[in-house]
Amino acid sequence: MNGAGVLKDRLTARALEEGFSKLGICAPDAVPGTAERLRAFLAAGHHGQMGWMAEREHWRGNAAALWPEARSVIMLAEVYTPEADPRDVLACPDRAAISVYAQGKDYHDLVKRRLKRLGRWLLDQAPEGAGIKVFVDTAPVMEKPLAEAAGLGWQGKHTNLLARDLGSWFFLGAIFTTLDLPKDAPEISHCGSCTACLDACPTGAFPAPYQLDARRCISYLTIEHHGPVEPELRALMGNRIYGCDDCLAACPWNKFAAAAKEIGYQPRVGAPELADLAALDDAAFRARFAGSPIKRIGRNRLVRNVLYAIGNSGLPALLPSAAALLGDDDSTVAEAAAWAIGRLSQVQDNGVGPDGAAW
Template sequence: MSRQGQDVAALVAQQLPGWARSLGFSQIGVADVDLSAAEKGLLDWLAAGFHGEMGYMQVHGLKRARPAELVPGTVRVITARMDYLPRDTAEDWTERETKRLAVSGEAVISIYARGRDYHKVLRQRLQALADRIAEVIGPFGHRVFTDSAPVLEAELATRSGLGWRGKHTLALSREGGSMFFLGEIYVDLALPLTAPASAHCGHCEACLTACPTGAIVAPYRLDARRCISYLTIEHHGAIPVEFRRLMGNRIYGCDDCQLACPWNKYARRATLADFDSRDPLDAATLLGLWAWDESEFLRRTEGSPIRRIGHARWRRNLAVAMGNAIAAGDAASAEMRAALAAERASSNELVREHIDWALGAATR
């Protein structure tokens, strides 16, 4: 690299943390593009079929571990962390969230999904960060990613010092737990690398023990086909019967492994209003959400990540949770039965099958 190039890279590296903080990011790092050490683990995971219906992971293959193949010219990856706990989150939030899981009539939605779609928030702000760099050094090659392409996000976060990969496979930070989003900017600038993070899970296996479906089949190894987040969001068909009772009242995503993680006592509140919980997603009931017809669902989920699953899968998930509430003898069981039965005839085959399962819950 020329002396001038070194000076430009040093200037950008010096200014990046401040620029990132002004845009709502909590931490910034820079990773190299040589991820060859992660290739075998990725191939083994795919070969085991742990990606389920997420066929794009198989299609992209090793491009996930080869940034310079995905975006030719890339020599560094700028990594960014953005905390997402709502700004008004109580100090005892893990206890509160855990207690809600035991109230069968409540509808539990993963915390990250209660506010605005993070894809939109991070993508816009990562692009703003890239624009800020361009203002200082001129045009440069780059591409922004936010869980939107074949990127090994947790691997890059570890190598750039944002955190380490926890046994639940999520990135973990000593200063921020795991309640944060990751984003990346692939760049053709040879920026100075930031130091990698060391692991601090020790002998703890709280996340493995907490997983309702045993999806964390071994430390650092997740079978997505068993994961409630996958089943309620990524999976398009019928929920496998063997997992329905285990889903409880979780209707979109699952936070159990994060609620159990002791590092999340350090989880930080978001600085952006985008991640504040929308009414009524942090205190909704199953009956209340079942009452949403498709137009209401679309109105309520505008700009939300929940919209991506569509009304039919939303109702599929709700039907399973209502069946579990009925089986548990919830006080509103009679109303749930009536509400499910009233919608059976007008529902599509997918939803109808789950309604029938739910209505038979008391006999199982």
């Protein structure tokens, strides 16, 4: 084995010591079809309000253009597997359903800290003049295609990455380096004829296997979408107020999911009561979600989502929580409050739920 091969073996061992679950390496130009797929996604308008995807299309579609000096992309997986089925909370209409990844500390901070430690170790072992850049979901890097090219897993029909030995629940991090390290074989799809993830989507956000229309995705609607959500879609959101795990949780490969090691991913937020969240002002919101990914969407968008959940709850007892926000300074929140009141008043007056079923 040559020196680069020895270094790769030592790097892999070090990555596991740091807490990562898996490491793979590919070339920066290993995913030549990415640019074309991205152009098609943008041309169809499937990115919705995420204008930053189009603004950095050149870099996002071509990892080699992001840093031309890079010779290898080291892709790393870090699991955050939940201990229980995250869909259980969907049967509790007075509670908020929050995506598993957002229930603990912000993964950006935890993964990047680990990546930097691993990167410093690599530079200490490498010849003088070697360079690295680390990325965690904040730069124009197509992590999922690169991770597939590096052999970590494959993009399922829901477009997320999954792996036979990790399941669905893992974050990705990338280290670009000028070192020319041995490359891994890409992974192939093991989805077969299964459509569990597509069938699980509450809003029909997948126009076809391996295609996502973000404009109908609850994760996009609750996190990225500014302003009011279309009434047709709000009614399908249930009590999901930040993200959605349905397509991930439905995957049969989760029977092989690895257990999370990082204690920072243990739930701190849980499934809070909708009434408590609706009462948050900006200061209380910031205090409650300090260090959480939820903080990035701000109080107004969170409360908007909470009001949609209240409107979907079928619980007239939550009417006062919505009524208190009719005069909110944010017009979107005030409109969401009126919508929720309309839905719950129908239940109260007629004993009929939002979907027309008897309550």
